[in-house]
Each structure stands twice: as C-alpha cells, then as structure tokens.
Amino acid sequence: MRVNGVPQRTIWVAKDGWAVEIIDQTKMPHAFETIRLESMEDAARAIKEMWVRGAPLIGATAAYGLCLALRRDPSTAALKAAYEMLLATRPTAINLRWALDDMMAVLEPLAEGERVAAAYARAAEICDEDVAINHAIGQHGLKVIQSLAERKGRGDVFNILTHCNAGWLATVDWGTALAPIYMAHEAGLKVHVWVDETRPRNQGASLTAWELNQHGVPHTVIVDNAGGHIMQHGMVDMCIVGTDRTTARGDVCNKIGTYLKALAAHDNGVPFYVALPSPTIDWTIADGIREIPIEERDPAEVTQITGRDGNGQPVTVTITPEGSPAANYAFDVTPARLVTGLITERGLCAASEEGLLELFPERRPNRKG
Numbered sequence: 001m002r003v004n005g006v007p008q009r010t011i012w013v014a015k016d017g018w019a020v021e022i023i024d025q026t027k028m029p030h031a032f033e034t035i036r037l038e039s040m041e042d043a044a045r046a047i048k049e050m051w052v053r054g055a056p057l058i059g060a061t062a063a064y065g066l067c068l069a070l071r072r073d074p075s076t077a078a079l080k081a082a083y084e085m086l087l088a089t090r091p092t093a094i095n096l097r098w099a100l101d102d103m104m105a106v107l108e109p110l111a112e113g114e115r116v117a118a119a120y121a122r123a124a125e126i127c128d129e130d131v132a133i134n135h136a137i138g139q140h141g142l143k144v145i146q147s148l149a150e151r152k153g154r155g156d157v158f159n160i161l162t163h164c165n166a167g168w169l170a171t172v173d174w175g176t177a178l179a180p181i182y183m184a185h186e187a188g189l190k191v192h193v194w195v196d197e198t199r200p201r202n203q204g205a206s207l208t209a210w211e212l213n214q215h216g217v218p219h220t221v222i223v224d225n226a227g228g229h230i231m232q233h234g235m236v237d238m239c240i241v242g243t244d245r246t247t248a249r250g251d252v253c254n255k256i257g258t259y260l261k262a263l264a265a266h267d268n269g270v271p272f273y274v275a276l277p278s279p280t281i282d283w284t285i286a287d288g289i290r291e292i293p294i295e296e297r298d299p300a301e302v303t304q305i306t307g308r309d310g311n312g313q314p315v316t317v318t319i320t321p322e323g324s325p326a327a328n329y330a331f332d333v334t335p336a337r338l339v340t341g342l343i344t345e346r347g348l349c350a351a352s353e354e355g356l357l358e359l360f361p362e363r364r365p366n367r368k369g
C-alpha cells in the first residue's frame, strides 16, 4: 500500500543486504519511523514490544529473526535456540509458529554453510506469499461486499465495521480484513468504515484510521462499546475482522472485543465475516475457547493511556485510581456459529470443519494418495 502516495511494505531487507527494517508501529499515527533490526534479539524485542504486530507480520518478522540468528551462528544448536526464543515472544497468533516451523523445515536439513542464504530466500518468499494471499483475500472479499452492497441498493453508502487493525500494517502488505475494503473503494463502491478504537492499545484508532486516511477511504472512529448501538440502528451493513488463530472447526480468535461485536451482529442480523489467510488456521485444534492460549499483557496498558499533547509531545496518563488492579486479556474467541463466513485466499467458506476442508481438501485426515 502507500504512505504519502509512495508504495511501502511493513518489513524489508535493508540496502546493505542483511539488516531488516520495519515500521515502528508504537509511534503511529503521530510519527512514521523505521527501525533497523540487526540481531535475533532485536527481532524478538520488536515482536514482544509490538513495534510490529498483527499475526502475519509477526510471522514474517520471526522468519527474518532466524536469518539474523544464523548470520551470527549457523549451527543447529543456535538455530534451535533462536526458534525457541522467537516462539516465546507472543503466544496467541499461530502465524508465528507456522513461519518458524516452515523456516526450520527448510533450514535444518542444510549444511551450516548453506543456511544463511537459504534463510533469507525463504523469509523473502514468506513475505511475498503473504502479499499474494492477502491480495486474493481482497478479491474474494470484494465480491462479498459487492453482492451485499447490491442488495442494499446501488448508490447507497455501504457501512462496514472493523475491529483492531487487520490492514496492511498487520501483514506484509494489503492486510486481510481491510484488503476487500481497499479494493471496494478502488472499484468505486461508496464504502464507509466504522473503526473500533480497540482499547487498550488502540490499534483501530491509531493504525486502521491512519491507513484508511492515507488511502482516502471514508471512515469514523468509534469507541469499542458503540458497535451494538449502531448495529441496532441499522448503521452497519457488514462486519469484517481479521484473526490471529482460527481452529480446524472455524472458531475465530482475534483481538479482545471481537466476540462482543459478533454477538451484537448476530442479534441484529448483520453479516459477520472473518478474513483468514491459511497460515492462520491451526489444524491441530478444534475448540478455540478451551485450546487457544490467550495472551495476557501488562496491566499498565489498561490503567494508562498514551497520546500526544497540544505541542505534539507524547504523553502517558493514568486513568485508574491508585491501587485498583487491572487485567489485560489481549484476545478472545468468537465461536464458529457466530461467523457468517470465512474469506480465505481460496475463496469463501462456512466457518465449520466441513467448510474449511472443502477449500483445503489436502487437510482431510483420511485423504487417499
């Protein structure tokens, strides 16, 4: 996508051919700064402290983390230690494990001397594949938007609610949930996006709003609790969100608050779609509520809020009374029954085991041949 009209990805290899550069998403929307990662520890810190975030981008950063580790020490012991350290950075998004396992499958069988070049090549492929997957999700999602918008009436504004940031900043490029929205906007549909602010880290207010602004997509930021109200008043035609891990039977784990939006959508007959790249499917588990580890982050993210003061200076203020404890659950699980459909790179399917297996038949346990 573009920043001030200039094409930009979220992660790339620096001009020197080895360091890795990322956008510091903790500074956005007030500043657009890039950071140079020079070691596996830098990559791990970037994920843990959320300089990069979003399931696909976490995976891509971990892949480059292995590249940086191997530059220092291409031994199998060092590779395994780097794998473990990167895997421990964030627990919920399955793309992290997917990318690390994919890299290990390529790198482990190789001789030490071959590993660095192979690692950079595979990490670059993972990034390019992510872009292609998201582009395909965008095209399939565009058809969903077109058909719902047609039903509403040509020329009417089509209102889409999204939660968190599942735009290009959460991926290598395009985004998942926002890709269909960008394509609908480019196709001339009158889309308007309700952007949930997404407390406590405000990925909606800070990142999604910034992205949509950059691309001229009409949008309005709302507090997280407004979704139910605007759905009751017919102001939402469709919800579309991303996911950090979707189980083999279609339970969707995503940013905390997604479940409440799905409940409100269900109660009000609003279609609720999830944009789902295949590396985000965890084929090893079925029950999302019981089996997905939910990240719990620093309570300070709840008790404090950061913004810019009138002079543009960053300022963090405390919003809770001294001594009040806080809990910070970062994700929740929306059961498959509340999901209208999954939009994958292979097309649209029901949020169910059968629906997913129809699109991904190679995953059928008793597949012949």
Ligand code: MRU
Binding pocket: 053, 054, 055, 056, 093, 163, 164, 165, 166, 167, 170, 171, 175, 176, 177, 203, 241, 242, 243, 244, 254, 255, 330
């Ligand atoms: O904590 P974050 O910002 O990494 O959470 C991100 C989300 O929940 C996104 O919706 C999800 O990763 C899908 S991104 C394409």
